[in-house]
Amino acid sequence: QGRSHPEQVYITMAQLIGQLCTFAVKADATEIPKFNYMELGDTFEKLFARVLALLDAVIAERYVEVPMQRREDGMYLGKIEDGSLLRYEFFLAAKGSLPEGQLRDRLPKLSKIASWSQVGSILNSAINGARLELEYQPPGALPLRPGVVFFRVHKTPEYWTDIQGTGTIAIYQPLEPRAVELSLYAVDPENL
Structure with a gap:
């Protein structure tokens, strides 16, 4: 048995x-x-x-991966070419050599998310920009893998409006930039 x-x-x-x-x-x-x-x-x-x-x-x-350019300082820059994706829900996937518990706890507190034009103004402040929330049960539409932690990106109006207007998104994560890899996914709300 x-x-x-x-x-x-x-x-x-x-x-x-x-x-x-x-x-x-x-x-x-x-x-x-x-x-x-x-x-x-x-x-x-x-x-x-x-x-x-x-x-x-x-x-x-069932999902679209937003192409992100990764810089060595932990900044990820993406361009959302298809404007219809902006009505989708966005999810950030994180994986790396850090323990999953550290990713779950620290990434939402330390990351900064805004448009390319806004991210510079929040980097040295206590403001996070668009907020991340841990997804304990990520939607099945996402490419689920062991060791990957998913977060929902909340469309905080103060920052999401500029992301929509410019079609750009910047995500900064200071957790050992070389040890953590991020991916950004857009999921149609009908697939959630």
Whole structure:
């Protein structure tokens, strides 16, 4: 009970890959990694990577990743080209070598979020700009991964109005800039 033979787990995962291929446009069900009893770690690593890639392809239409330019000082700069995205809900994903607890606790307190033109004025102040709130149960529309912490970006009018007007967003995170990676996602409210 609670134990399965590696080959049975492999078959179940291979079936899952085949089923997911029916939903992904450019997927090929024949590209399932071969079972190798002598290299189980490698076999299952490839299987999990394939499942995650297919899941990303299947749910990709449910969110839009905002391209962000990462600077070495911890500043991320993004341009929201499609104005219709501004009616979406925004989520910040954080991952890195810091413990998840530190990310959850410190990022909302220390980060600064505003438009490119406003972020300079809040960097050396006690103001955070648009506020972050921890998402204990992130929406299924997001690309959920172990070790990634999600925050909802609140559309604080004082800062969001300028983000909307300029189509730019700047996110500064001072938590060991090289040790933390941020991604910004927009999700249609209908997919929440």
